[in-house]
Amino acid sequence: MDFSHLVVIAVSSIFINNFVLGRFLGICPFIGVSKKIDSALGMGMAVIFVMTLASVVTYLIQTFVLVRFELQYLQTIAFILVIASLVQFIEMFMKKNMPALYQSLGVFLPLITTNCAVLGVAILNIDATWADGSHYNFIESTWNGFTAGIGFTIALLLMAGIRERLELADIPESMKGTPITFISASLIAMAFLGFSGMSIM
Amino acid sequence: MDTTQIITAFLSVGLIGAILGAVLAYASKVFHVEVDPKVEKIAEILPQANCGACGYPGCSGYADAVVTKGTDITLCSPGGQDVIDQIASIMGVEATAGKAMVAYCACNGTKENAKDRFEYYGPEKCSSAVFVSGGHKACDYGCLGFGECVEACTFGAMYMDEKTGLPVVIDEKCVGCGACVRACPKDVMKLMPKDSKVYIACNSKAKGKEVSDSCKVGCIGCKICTLPNTTPSGAVKMEGDLPVINYELPDDLVAAKYKCPKSCFIDKGDAEKSAEEIAKEKADWKAADAEKTAAAKKAALEKAEAAKAAKEAGM
Amino acid sequence: MNKLQNFTKGFFKENPVLVLALGLCPSLAVTTSIENGLGMGMASTAVLVGSSTLVSMLKKYIPGSIRIPIFIVIIATFVTLIDLTLQAFIPSLSESLGLFIPLIVVNCIILGRAEAFASKKSVLDSIIDAIGMGIGFTIALVLISAVREFAGTGALYGYPLFQLMGIEGFKGSILMILPPGGFLTMGLILGFMQWNKVRKAKNTGGK
Amino acid sequence: MGNIIKLSSILFFVAGIAAGSLAFYNSFTKPEIAKLKAENETKARGYVLQGLIPDDQIPGLIYEEGQIEINGMKEKFWKVKTPGSNQYKALVFLAKGQGFSGVVETMVATDMNFKINGIKVLKHTETPGLGAEAQTVKYGDTKPFFEGWFKEKNSLNVIVEKDDPNSADKVQSITGATITTRAVCNSINKYAELVKKQMGAVQGQIVIDQSKVVSVDREAIMKARAEAAAKAEAEKDTTVTEDTPEGGKDE
Numbered sequence: 007m008d009f010s011h012l013v014v015i016a017v018s019s020i021f022i023n024n025f026v027l028g029r030f031l032g033i034c035p036f037i038g039v040s041k042k043i044d045s046a047l048g049m050g051m052a053v054i055f056v057m058t059l060a061s062v063v064t065y066l067i068q069t070f071v072l073v074r075f076e077l078q079y080l081q082t083i084a085f086i087l088v089i090a091s092l093v094q095f096i097e098m099f100m101k102k103n104m105p106a107l108y109q110s111l112g113v114f115l116p117l118i119t120t121n122c123a124v125l126g127v128a129i130l131n132i133d134a135t136w137a138d139g140s141h142y143n144f145i146e147s148t149w150n151g152f153t154a155g156i157g158f159t160i161a162l163l164l165m166a167g168i169r170e171r172l173e174l175a176d177i178p179e180s181m182k183g184t185p186i187t188f189i190s191a192s193l194i195a196m197a198f199l200g201f202s203g204m205s206i207m
Numbered sequence: 208m209d210t211t212q213i214i215t216a217f218l219s220v221g222l223i224g225a226i227l228g229a230v231l232a233y234a235s236k237v238f239h240v241e242v243d244p245k246v247e248k249i250a251e252i253l254p255q256a257n258c259g260a261c262g263y264p265g266c267s268g269y270a271d272a273v274v275t276k277g278t279d280i281t282l283c284s285p286g287g288q289d290v291i292d293q294i295a296s297i298m299g300v301e302a303t304a305g306k307a308m309v310a311y312c313a314c315n316g317t318k319e320n321a322k323d324r325f326e327y328y329g330p331e332k333c334s335s336a337v338f339v340s341g342g343h344k345a346c347d348y349g350c351l352g353f354g355e356c357v358e359a360c361t362f363g364a365m366y367m368d369e370k371t372g373l374p375v376v377i378d379e380k381c382v383g384c385g386a387c388v389r390a391c392p393k394d395v396m397k398l399m400p401k402d403s404k405v406y407i408a409c410n411s412k413a414k415g416k417e418v419s420d421s422c423k424v425g426c427i428g429c430k431i432c433t434l435p436n437t438t439p440s441g442a443v444k445m446e447g448d449l450p451v452i453n454y455e456l457p458d459d460l461v462a463a464k465y466k467c468p469k470s471c472f473i474d475k476g477d478a479e480k481s482a483e484e485i486a487k488e489k490a491d492w493k494a495a496d497a498e499k500t501a502a503a504k505k506a507a508l509e510k511a512e513a514a515k516a517a518k519e520a521g522m
Numbered sequence: 523m524n525k526l527q528n529f530t531k532g533f534f535k536e537n538p539v540l541v542l543a544l545g546l547c548p549s550l551a552v553t554t555s556i557e558n559g560l561g562m563g564m565a566s567t568a569v570l571v572g573s574s575t576l577v578s579m580l581k582k583y584i585p586g587s588i589r590i591p592i593f594i595v596i597i598a599t600f601v602t603l604i605d606l607t608l609q610a611f612i613p614s615l616s617e618s619l620g621l622f623i624p625l626i627v628v629n630c631i632i633l634g635r636a637e638a639f640a641s642k643k644s645v646l647d648s649i650i651d652a653i654g655m656g657i658g659f660t661i662a663l664v665l666i667s668a669v670r671e672f673a674g675t676g677a678l679y680g681y682p683l684f685q686l687m688g689i690e691g692f693k694g695s696i697l698m699i700l701p702p703g704g705f706l707t708m709g710l711i712l713g714f715m716q717w718n719k720v721r722k723a724k725n726t727g728g729k
Numbered sequence: 730m731g732n733i734i735k736l737s738s739i740l741f742f743v744a745g746i747a748a749g750s751l752a753f754y755n756s757f758t759k760p761e762i763a764k765l766k767a768e769n770e771t772k773a774r775g776y777v778l779q780g781l782i783p784d785d786q787i788p789g790l791i792y793e794e795g796q797i798e799i800n801g802m803k804e805k806f807w808k809v810k811t812p813g814s815n816q817y818k819a820l821v822f823l824a825k826g827q828g829f830s831g832v833v834e835t836m837v838a839t840d841m842n843f844k845i846n847g848i849k850v851l852k853h854t855e856t857p858g859l860g861a862e863a864q865t866v867k868y869g870d871t872k873p874f875f876e877g878w879f880k881e882k883n884s885l886n887v888i889v890e891k892d893d894p895n896s897a898d899k900v901q902s903i904t905g906a907t908i909t910t911r912a913v914c915n916s917i918n919k920y921a922e923l924v925k926k927q928m929g930a931v932q933g934q935i936v937i938d939q940s941k942v943v944s945v946d947r948e949a950i951m952k953a954r955a956e957a958a959a960k961a962e963a964e965k966d967t968t969v970t971e972d973t974p975e976g977g978k979d980e
Contacts, residue, residue: 027701028701029551029701030547030550030551030701030704031547031551031625032547033546033547033550034258034259034260034544034545034546034547034630035259037259037260037543037546038258038259038260038261038262039259039262039264041262045264048264049264067223071219071223075215075216075219076212077215077216077219077220077748077752079602079605079606079751079755079759080216080220080602080748080751080752081624082598082601082602082605082624082627083220083595083598083599083602083744083747083748083751084220084223086594086598086627086628087220087223087224087227087591087594087595087598087744088223088227090590090591090594091227091228091230091231091591094231095230095231095234098231098234098235098238099234099238101238101240102237102238102239102240103238114264114265114268115264115265116257116264116265116266116267116268118257119257121628122547122625122628122629124628125624125625125627125628126621126625129621129624129625130621133621134831135831135832136827136832140800140802173334174330174332174334174335174338175330175335176329176330176331176332176335179716179717179720180713180714180716180717180719180720181709181713181716182716183716184543184709184712184716185709185710185712185713185716186709186713187709188705188706188708188709188712189705189706189709189710189713191705191709192702192703192704192705192706192709193702195700195701195702195704195705196697196702198701199700199701199702202829202856202859209756212752212755212756213749213752213753213756214749215752216748216749216751216752217745217746217748217749217752218745219748220744220745220747220748221741221742221744221745221746221748222741222745223744224591224595224737224740224741224743224744224745225737225738225740225741225744226737227591227740228588228591228736228737228738228739228740228741229733229734229736229737231588231591231736232587232588232732232733232736232737233733235587236733254633254634254637254638255590255633255637256544256630256633256634256637256638257630258544258630258634260542260543260544260630284541284542284543284544285542285544285630285631285634285635285637285638286634286638287536287638289638289642290638585735585736585739587736588736588739588740591740592739592740592743595740595743595744595747596743596747598747599747599750599751602751603751603754606751606754606755606758606762607758609758609762609765610758610761610762610765611761613765613769617852685869696859700856
């Protein structure tokens with residue numbers, strides 16, 4: 007277990023290759039659920055949770071089913087099936103047994119099933135290789151899922167904070183709403199581009 | 208072609224599917240939670256793409272918001288017109304079953320009536336203006352007049368009256384969704400039953416002196432409208448320094464309308480009548496009222512005399 | 523709604539990306555060149571048509587309570603078919619679209635159309651609708667990628683226009699190819715659409 | 730309970746049939762994909778050998794596979810012969826290194842003195858406009874400009890200019906993408922070193938009449954190392970290259 011690998015993964019997936027601002031994954035919820043900081047936070051927490059869990063489950067499916075039976079080409083279908091069912095299960099479980107948590111976090115779960123960031127992180131975990139050709143191991147995959155979720159949350163919170171203020175700004179009629187949101191996202195993405203000069207190796 | 212591979216693929220992915228299906232079917236029974244059937248019905252109609260385009264957490268989140276918070280029903284873009292129509296029919300059934308409501312502006316602080324504290328040169332939005340020490344109006348509770356409620360209305364049921372600087376609700380178009388109520392930072396927009404005519408056009412909870420300094424038509428909290436001989440039904444009650452109409456109790460509120468020293472009670476029916484008609488009605492009512500009061504006084508006097516007589520007789 | 527209207531509504535009036543703001547991830551991520559945008563648009567259209575047809579054909583036999591998982595499986599199957607086909611026959615496109623081919627599965631346009639349209643209407647209508655929406659998606663992608671490619675590299679569909687005309691100097695700004703450029707282009711195009719809408723509303727309102 | 734069984738068996742069949750039909754389709758595309766991969770590999774090897782070996786001989790070249798071990802993983806490299814000749818003409822290997830945002834794979838061909846003939850960046854996930862420039866062909870050119878920088882450099886010593894401005898084997902870095910350039914250089918160094926080790930062992934064992942080549946080889950390596958230490962000795966590198974006929978030919 008190489009600890010430096012974990013640091014590299016964290017810095018890379020939170021800042022340099024931020025899922026939303028660097029990789030364009032999860033744009034729909036980024037635009038949809040960033041109107042209020044409260045809901046952005048709830049969504050972010052739910053994404054962190056699901057991404058971590060999805061990384062765990064898909065790693066297991068990949069290793070113990072797909073690779074064992076040489077079915078790697080069925081990756082997409084197996085992953086989406088597992089992620090969708092898992093999320094739905096957690097949602098039902100939470101609704102029944104932890105209503106308080108469900109109110110703040112669980113309501114966002116269905117939105118995450120079809121969030122490309124979750125399937126994206128699962129596939130990236132499998133595809134990613136280190137320089138020596140080795141793939142992410144179990145802990146690295148899980149960690150990548152977790153930190154990618156944090157990266158997503160940071161982007162979402164930034165956007166929500168800006169949009170709450172934009173609500174009060176005097177914006178030309180034709181730029182109100184989604185257009186100005188994209189322009190703001192562009193500016194944040196530019197700021198995040200600054201991280202790409204970082205040498206992490 | 209490799210048949211064993213096809214069979215392995217069939218079995219392994221099939222089994223994943225079967226296990227997940229069983230777990231979900233079981234879980235849906237064990238973890239079943241009762242929800243409003245309307246929410247379920249709407250959730251059923253929504254595309255289940257869970258894309259978040261509506262701004263709510265998933266389709267069921269939106270369905271819940273539509274039913275419980277009265278959110279706009281036109282937000283689902285993947286569903287398109289079909290879905291909107293279907294939700295409308297579900298919500299429509301509900302709307303007629305309950306009491307139909309319309310919005311009204313509880314402020315008559317027109318440009319003429321209400322004074323300004325200072326001139327405001329910010330973004331022309333109510334929510335922005337509120338940040339500058341509560342708005343430019345001298346009255347802390349009145350309409351700011353930038354029409355954020357009009358923008359919030361998706362049914363075209365509102366417009367800004369350029370002359371008065373106040374929003375106007377077109378009752379025929381208003382569905383009582385309450386979007387304007389939520390949009391107003393001053394809580395000036397309120398809902399009332401569609402079949403009622405009279406409402407109180409003031410939102411000020413301030414004391415009388417303060418109100419009369421800032422607005423010509425503000426409620427000064429004189430409580431005339433709540434007196435038993437004005438509204439015998441008790442439909443008007445004071446809440447702090449502001450009267451509130453209880454629309455559950457039947458009352459035409461005509462007496463309150465004419466007795467209010469600041470004319471805060473507005474009758475929607477008056478809008479169609481000419482000034483002379485209104486004046487005449489008022490005069491008629493006053494005459495009738497005077498007669499009535501005189502009669503009442505007389506009756507009271509007689510009653511008192513009768514009582515006195517009875518007392519004397521008794522002695 | 524007649525068939526022609528059904529077909530053309532996705533082009534502009536109900537364009538999935540530009541008007542409905544769906545499927546934003548691929549329309550930002552792969553639109554660095556027209557070639558990629560076109561490839562992604564066609565791949566998505568193929569999946570959309572395939573899954574809509576199948577869902578519409580099977581709509582009577584799918585139990586309501588597990589329809590979503592079944593739709594997902596059907597869509598994922600078509601995505602994998604496309605993925606394998608591209609890998610085998612158009613490897614360059616497969617490489618440049620990369621991760622975003624499997625991610626067609628979670629494109630809200632496809633699941634949304636399957637659920638909202640194909641599961642209710644006839645097979646023919648579903649196919650027409652799917653092709654129309656797919657073309658609309660492709661149009662949007664090509665439009666965005668044309669802006670980004672030209673502003674980013676000074677080329678259109680790989681042809682450096684200025685240099686072909688003998689004008690040196692305009693090489694574009696890399697920024698437009700990078701993520702910020704994607705967001706910026708999207709914002710401006712959506713702004714333009716809104717401007718158009720507001721202007722039309724004003725014109726009709728004024729009369 | 731009955732409902733659960735019904736639902737899960739439906740899902741079983743749907744998922745199973747989907748997977749089965751994909752497996753069926755895959756059985757057709759799999760050989761295609763493999764063929765394509767092999768074709769691309771051959772093409773890339775031919776591409777980097779251009780110049781070192783006459784164009785008309787490239788299609789008929791014999792590639793002898795060799796193995797190197799890197800971090801516990803087995804990797805291939807190729808010893809290139811022309812048909813009918815006993816002598817290796819060139820070495821080809823696929824160098825992999827951690828770039829800025831992922832692995833960069835570079836196909837490299839060197840002559841028997843480990844002097845680079847040509848490289849080709851095959852796969853990368855670098856930022857467009859920065860690291861991805863490694864594959865960009867400038868308008869009017871036929872090959873990516875990045876590849877040209879590596880020609881004639883010693884694969885064992887090639888280094889980014891910023892890291893050692895005095896080296897004879899320095900390579901300019903791509904604007905804004907030193908990390909990518911460094912990744913390519915380092916991976917080439919590392920793989921060349923391993924290939925060299927392997928070659929030394931192999932050649933020492935087999936043919937005696939190639940001992941001459943080996944000795945030249947060793948001499949070259951010694952000199953290459955000395956030259957890396959001191960810039961003044963850069964001249965000697967050219968003397969070495971003159972010793973190999975292949976090296977001289979491709980000018």
